Structures are given as C-alpha cells and as structure tokens.
Amino acid sequence: MFGKVVIANRGEIAVRIIQTCKRLGIQTVAVYSQADRSALHVRLADEAFEIGPAPAAQSYLNADKILTVAKTSGARAIHPGYGFLSENDEFAEAVEHAGLVWVGPPPTAMARMGDKLVARQVAQKAEVRVVPGTGEMDSADAALVAANDMGFPLLLKASAGGGGKGMRVVKSAGELPSAFERAQSEALRSFGNPALYLEKFVRRAKHIEIQVFGDTHGNHVWLGERECSIQRRHQKLIEESPSVALSEQVRQQMGQAAVALARGCGYVNAGTVEFLFDVDTEAFYFLEMNARLQVEHPVTEMVTGLDLVAWQLRVAAAEVLPLQQEDVQCRGVAIECRLYAEDPLAFLPDTGRLKVFLPPHGEGLRLDSGVVQGDVVNAYYDPLLAKFIVHGADRTQAIARMRGGLERFAVAGVTTNLAYHRAVMADADFQQGRHLTDFVDAHKMDVSLSQEVAQTLAQGAAYLYQQRQQRLEEAFSKAQDGWPQEGPH
Amino acid sequence: MGWVVSLNDVAVALAHLPQQAKLTVLGEHVWQVEVAGRLAVFVLLPNDTGLEVWWLGQRYELHVEREQVHALRQHFLVKQQAASAGYVVMAHMPGLVTQVKVQPGYEVKRGEGMVVIEAMKMENELRAPRDGIVSDLDARVGQQVEKGHIFCHIVSDGD
Numbered sequence: 093m094f095g096k097v098v099i100a101n102r103g104e105i106a107v108r109i110i111q112t113c114k115r116l117g118i119q120t121v122a123v124y125s126q127a128d129r130s131a132l133h134v135r136l137a138d139e140a141f142e143i144g145p146a147p148a149a150q151s152y153l154n155a156d157k158i159l160t161v162a163k164t165s166g167a168r169a170i171h172p173g174y175g176f177l178s179e180n181d182e183f184a185e186a187v188e189h190a191g192l193v194w195v196g197p198p199p200t201a202m203a204r205m206g207d208k209l210v211a212r213q214v215a216q217k218a219e220v221r222v223v224p225g226t227g228e229m230d231s232a233d234a235a236l237v238a239a240n241d242m243g244f245p246l247l248l249k250a251s252a253g254g255g256g257k258g259m260r261v262v263k264s265a266g267e268l269p270s271a272f273e274r275a276q277s278e279a280l281r282s283f284g285n286p287a288l289y290l291e292k293f294v295r296r297a298k299h300i301e302i303q304v305f306g307d308t309h310g311n312h313v314w315l316g317e318r319e320c321s322i323q324r325r326h327q328k329l330i331e332e333s334p335s336v337a338l339s340e341q342v343r344q345q346m347g348q349a350a351v352a353l354a355r356g357c358g359y360v361n362a363g364t365v366e367f368l369f370d371v372d373t374e375a376f377y378f379l380e381m382n383a384r385l386q387v388e389h390p391v392t393e394m395v396t397g398l399d400l401v402a403w404q405l406r407v408a409a410a411e412v413l414p415l416q417q418e419d420v421q422c423r424g425v426a427i428e429c430r431l432y433a434e435d436p437l438a439f440l441p442d443t444g445r446l447k448v449f450l451p452p453h454g455e456g457l458r459l460d461s462g463v464v465q466g467d468v469v470n471a472y473y474d475p476l477l478a479k480f481i482v483h484g485a486d487r488t489q490a491i492a493r494m495r496g497g498l499e500r501f502a503v504a505g506v507t508t509n510l511a512y513h514r515a516v517m518a519d520a521d522f523q524q525g526r527h528l529t530d531f532v533d534a535h536k537m538d539v540s541l542s543q544e545v546a547q548t549l550a551q552g553a554a555y556l557y558q559q560r561q562q563r564l565e566e567a568f569s570k571a572q573d574g575w576p577q578e579g580p581h
Numbered sequence: 582m583g584w585v586v587s588l589n590d591v592a593v594a595l596a597h598l599p600q601q602a603k604l605t606v607l608g609e610h611v612w613q614v615e616v617a618g619r620l621a622v623f624v625l626l627p628n629d630t631g632l633e634v635w636w637l638g639q640r641y642e643l644h645v646e647r648e649q650v651h652a653l654r655q656h657f658l659v660k661q662q663a664a665s666a667g668y669v670v671m672a673h674m675p676g677l678v679t680q681v682k683v684q685p686g687y688e689v690k691r692g693e694g695m696v697v698i699e700a701m702k703m704e705n706e707l708r709a710p711r712d713g714i715v716s717d718l719d720a721r722v723g724q725q726v727e728k729g730h731i732f733c734h735i736v737s738d739g740d
Contacts (some may be wrong), residue, residue, distance in 0.1 A: 255668065257703075263701045278704055325703070436638070440674040441701050442728065448624045450608045471675040502611045503638050504624040510638030541591045541641065548621045550586035550593040552614030553634055555602035556625055557645045560632070 093170040093409050094118055094193065099137065100158050101173030102238045103462030104478055106133035109171050111171065113400040121165045121187045121529060123158055125151035127470050132462055139165055146472045152176045159190055169193035169408060171401075175474065178384040179206050195408040197306075197383045201357045205381040209251050215378040218356035220349045225291035225378040232272035237270055238290055245295075248272060250279035251287035256326025258282060261293060294368050298528050299323065300335050300376065301366040302350035303392045305403060306359045307413045314347040315392050315400075316422045318364075322516060324439050329509075331388035332427045333395045336487065336525030337371060346376055356437055361407050362389070362400055371528065374569060387430070387479070390460055394426035394483040425490040426483045429498065429513040433475040436512035436539040441475040444468070447505030452497045456483040456490075469506050477508065487525070491517050506552070510540040585651035588634055588641035592651065620671065670707050676700030678720055687715045696720050696730040696732050713737040 097105050106122060110133060113120045134140040143160040144151035151157075153176055162170055170187050172178035172195070181202035187194045196202070205211045212222045226242070229235040235454055239246055239262070250258025258279030260271040272288065280286040289494030303315040319335035320328040323370060338346070350365035356375060364386045366379040381443040389400045403414065434441045449465040461478035463469070469477065484490030494516040498510050515537035516522050522531070541549075542565035603615040613622045616666045624635035625643075632643040644651070680697035683689060689709040696707045713735035720732040 189680065272705075274704065286655050330717050438673065440705070441703075447626060448608070448610055450611050473701060475701050498637070499620075500607075500613075500622050501638075502622055502624050502635070504610065504626055504633075504635035504640070508638035514637060525722075531680065539637075539639075541588055541636065541639075543591065543593070544619075545621060545636070546588055546591040547593050548614060548616045549588060549623055549634060549636060550595065551599050551616045552602050552604055552612055552621070552623065553588075553625060553632070553643055554584070554586045554595065554645050555599045555604065556612070557632060557643065558598055558626075 105173040252283035252285035452500035
C-alpha cells in the first residue's frame with residue numbers, strides 16, 4: 093500500500109477519502125484553491141498545498157500544479173475523487189507518465205467510457221441494449237432533421253457529458269434550436285467539447301445503476317444496484333439501494349450486463365454502469381458508464397458493509413479484489429439525500445456563512461460532510477455541502493429514519509434543501525416506490541411552513557423572544573444605572 | 582387584545598404570549614420545542630432588524646407583535662409588494678453574468694431572454710416578467726453579482 097496519497101479534490105469527497113486513508117495508515121496531501129484555504133479537507137489532511145485562485149479552471153483543474161504537488165510532497169498516488177479531473181484520461185495518463193499511481197481506471201478505458209458515443213458502441217459489442225439514438229450532430233439543423241425522424245420528446249446530450257451538464261429534454265421541434273445552442277455552450281464550457289447527440293426519451297423510467305469493480309488480475313464483481321430516479325436538472329438528489337422496482341431476475345441480468353461491459357473495455361477499479369429501466373416493459377437500456385467513484389457510493393457501502401475507497405486504493409496498489417461475486421451480500425435498505433446549498437422550490441444555489449450546522453445523531457445515520465459550522469459557502473463550486481445517509485432493516489424503517497433525521501437537522505445562515513427531502517420522504521408515490529425520473533417535475537413538493545408546524549414553532553420562538561426582550565430591558569436599565577446622577581461629592 | 586407571532590407570511594394568533602415552554606437546548610442557537618406531543622427543532626438567530634428562525638433549512642423572519650401592529654404592517658407590506666411585482670429583473674442566485682441580450686431603452690416582450698448568469702457551472706437565463714421598456718440597466722458580461730442584484734427595471738406606459 094502507498095505511504096502517501098494526493099487527493100485532487102475538495103469538499104465532502106476529499107474529506108471522505110482522507111478518512112479512509114487515515115484508517116489505512118496512509119498519509120494524505122490536500123490541494124486547495126485560494127477560496128478553500130480554511131476548508132475542512134485542508135484542515136484534516138496531513139499536508140496541504142495551495143494550487144491557485146478560486147475558479148476551478150485555475151486550481152482544481154490545473155493538472156500541472158497538482159502533479160507538481162505530488163512530486164514536491166513525495167506522494168506515490170493521486171486520488172481524483174469525482175468531478176474535476178476524475179474523468180480526464182489525459183490527466184490520468186500524465187499521472188502514470190510521471191511515475192505515479194492513478195487511483196482509478198486505466199486511461200484507455202476512461203477515454204472509451206468518457207465519450208458517450210464510443211461507450212454506446214462498447215455496450216453494443218458486449219450485447220448490452222442501448223437507448224435508441226443518433227451519432228454526433230454537427231448543427232441544430234442536422235439535429236432537427238434527425239429529431240423529426242425520431243419523434244419528440246427526446247434528449248439532447250453532450251458526448252463528453254456528465255452531471256447533467258450539456259443535457260436538455262426537448263419536447264418539440266420549436267424548442268430544439270435554442271436548446272441546442274444552450275447545451276452546446278454548456279458542453280464547451282464544462283468539458284471543452286461541444287459535441288452533442290440525440291437520444292430517445294423513455295417516458296416512464298427509473299434510473300438504476302450498478303456498482304462494478306475490477307482489479308488488475310482480471311477479476312470483476314458487481315456490488316448491487318442503486319436507484320437514482322429523483323433528479324433535478326439531471327443531477328441526482330436522492331439515491332437508494334436496493335431498488336424497489338427490480339425483480340431478482342432482472343437485478344441479476346443487470347449486474348451481469350454491467351460486468352460484461354466492464355470486462356469488454358478492460359475496466360479496472362470502481363465504476364458505475366448506468367441504466368434506464370422502463371417500468372412498463374422491465375427492459376433496461378445502457379446509458380453511460382461513469383469511470384470513477386460515484387457521489388452516491390455510500391448507499392452501496394451501507395448495504396454491503398464495504399469501504400469502496402479502501403477497495404479503490406487496494407486495487408490501485410495491484411491487490412486482488414477482497415471479495416468474489418458469491419461473497420457479496422446486501423443487507424437492508426440505504427437511502428441518501430444530497431444536502432445542497434439551494435432553495436427547495438426553484439433549486440437555485442445560495443451562499444453565505446453556515447452560522448449553524450448541527451447534524452442529528454442516531455442509529456443507522458451517517459453524514460459525509462465537506463463543511464462544519466462556521467464555514468463559508470461560495471459560488472465557485474458545486475453547491476453540495478454534505479450527504480445524509482440512513483440504513484434500515486427495510487425501506488419503511490429507512491424512510492422513517494431519514495425523515496426523523498432531516499427534521500432534527502439544524503442548519504442556519506445558508507438556505508438548504510432539507511425541506512424538499514422531507515417532503516419526498518412523506519410522499520405516497522415515493523413511499524410506494526412508484527417514483528420515476530420525472531418525479532421532480534411531475535410532483536411539486538409542498539415545502540412551505542404548515543400552520544401546524546408554525547403553531548409549534550411560535551410557542552418556542554415567542555417564549556424565547558420575551559426572554560430576550562427582558563434581558564435587553566434589564567441591560568438597558570443597568571446601563572442607565574451606571575450613569576452618575578449627580579456630580580461628585 | 583391578542584398577539585400575532587409570524588414566521589414570514591405564516592401568522593399564528595395567540596391570546597397571550599407563552600409564560601413557559603418545553604424547550605431543550607441542542608446547541609448554540611439550536612432549540613427543540615415540544616407542544617402537545619409535537620416536536621420541532623429550530624434555530625433562533627438575532628439579525629439586523631430582530632430575530633430570525635431557521636427551520637428545515639429555510640429562513641423565516643420572526644415577528645412577535647400586538648394584533649393591530651401586525652395588521653398595520655401587513656397593510657404596508659401588501660402595498661409594497663404590489664408596487665414592485667414584475668417590474669424588476671433580479672438575480673435569483675449569486676453568479677457571473679455571461680450574456681446580456683438587451684440594452685437600455687430596448688422594448689422587450691414577456692418571456693424574452695434578457696441576461697444569462699452562471700453559477701456553480703449552471704447557466705440560468707433571466708426572462709422578461711412582462712412587456713415593457715428596459716431601464717436602469719445594470720448588467721455587463723463578466724460582472725459578478727450577488728443574489729438579489731437588480732439588473733434592470735421594465736417600465737411601460739401604464740405605470
């Protein structure tokens with residue numbers, strides 16, 4: 093195992109990786125932008141290096157700077173986390189070229205999976221069904237011709253995409269030109285590649301993905317599935333494992349398809365194969381493969397009892413996978429809610445100082461947080477503050493634990509989406525597992541303060557208000573007492 | 582004469598202010614209140630104008646006032662809101678201005694794109710809330726704006 097690892101990321105995932113490294117006795121080296129000088133991941137790491145100004149392009153995406161840090165610190169490996177440089181195969185290659193270990197898949201597999209159009213071909217070769225779609229579209233006009241053939245609604249996607257960036261649902265021909273322009277500029281800005289393609293839009297679908305792992309000795313396993321149907325702007329909000337929608341037979345087929353795909357591209361380390369599951373036909377279609385650790389990996393950890401970051405490090409150190417397929421066991425139900433610094437209605441980000449950040453404690457609760465009380469949330473990076481994860485013996489217990497936990501979660505100073513998550517936990521369709529990928533748009537959640545809760549809060553707040561008034565009045569009269577009433581005697 | 586406790590626009594009428602409350606301190610500024618078996622965890626923080634309550638991740642301005650005072654404040658609040666509704670184009674999130682599609686004096690139609698801002702890698706197009714003429718434009722490409730920044734007013738002959 094490595095003596096020292098550079099963590100080329102920030103926020104909760106950097107903190108998460110540091111924690112496993114500490115447990116394995118690995119020294120950690122953090123990198124940070126000028127905006128993150130006092131961030132939690134910097135404070136927790138054994139060493140930390142500033143790599144540039146706040147904008148990610150000049151810091152967390154600065155490959156040369158990060159390689160220099162690795163050399164200066166004497167680290168043996170680089171863990172990229174997710175986002176930023178994690179899916180950049182040229183960076184992975186540069187890391188290996190510099191004689192360092194890349195904690196991730198081989199650059200060749202990354203390149204093939206990173207291009208969604210190539211990934212679709214790999215899937216087809218492994219005999220995994222893909223969503224019907226087009227090749228690269230050069231212009232909005234070309235896209236319009238293809239779209240009229242395919243029929244609406246459809247999805248416009250960035251070939252180099254991820255995280256919902258450069259992706260648009262197009263409902264009619266009239267919407268296509270402006271959607272094309274916006275998606276293209278977003279794709280260029282986010283990935284440096286403006287290529288777009290079209291995909292059929294499956295109306296009644298769930299998003300289900302399989303966690304796969306490969307080692308350098310040719311072994312591959314899959315670690316159950318995650319359902320991530322609840323997404324806003326094509327970014328996941330709530331994830332769970334297992335999915336209520338899968339029969340054991342379909343689950344096995346999906347797992348085997350994912351492993352076949354991983355083998356097909358010589359995949360090593362952690363990866364996620366995403367599928368669209370048509371609830372009416374129970375058919376599943378390959379969407380894409382994410383060649384990195386996924387944000388929602390904790391739900392898999394909660395049901396399998398495994399530490400996936402530890403697995404990543406072991407595999408990177410050329411060890412054999414710790415388990416074989418028949419030894420993988422999933423127990424109970426895990427749910428994750430992503431705590432974003434955004435309002436729960438329009439999902440627009442908020443910034444400011446976290447004056448209060450007090451998570452609840454209790455059985456089956458886990459928090460992966462990148463922040464602590466007093467930290468400042470800025471507008472430079474993704475608004476994900478933390479991930480709140482619960483485990484229960486069954487789904488009913490997990491939902492109850494999540495709901496109770498959210499209600500006891502105290503955050504002030506920055507608006508967060510706690511109320512949205514609580515509303516989903518109370519939603520009948522979600523509780524019965526009928527939630528689909530259109531959930532956020534189709535189910536407007538009531539996140540307003542109810543009269544019932546207001547009455548409870550009013551009692552406490554009005555009482556504290558009076559106490560404060562009294563203290564202020566006493567302080568005021570004391571201050572008056574302090575003034576000399578007459579001249580000196 | 583009773584009291585009204587309001588959390589933003591949710592008002593609770595009380596005959597008397599509570600002389601006691603079942604409160605537990607969970608942390609600095611963090612309380613749990615219990616009323617008739619119902620629990621609520623909230624944060625109470627002082628701010629420039631008084632006190633604010635945070636519940637389930639959202640902020641609520643707290644007002645504890647006599648009925649008449651509450652009624653009077655509501656009266657002025659409603660008038661003020663009516664006066665500004667739809668007349669301004671405002672940044673709903675902090676971010677960087679990446680496109681400005683209008684100029685002062687431009688005539689815009691309701692729904693027309695005006696300004697594009699980007700935050701956290703997300704693009705957001707602000708559209709005209711109604712037909713009218715762009716005035717007092719304060720938007721330029723590269724400008725970093727705070728949430729609540731007013732980009733322009735939209736005026737019309739009817740104003």
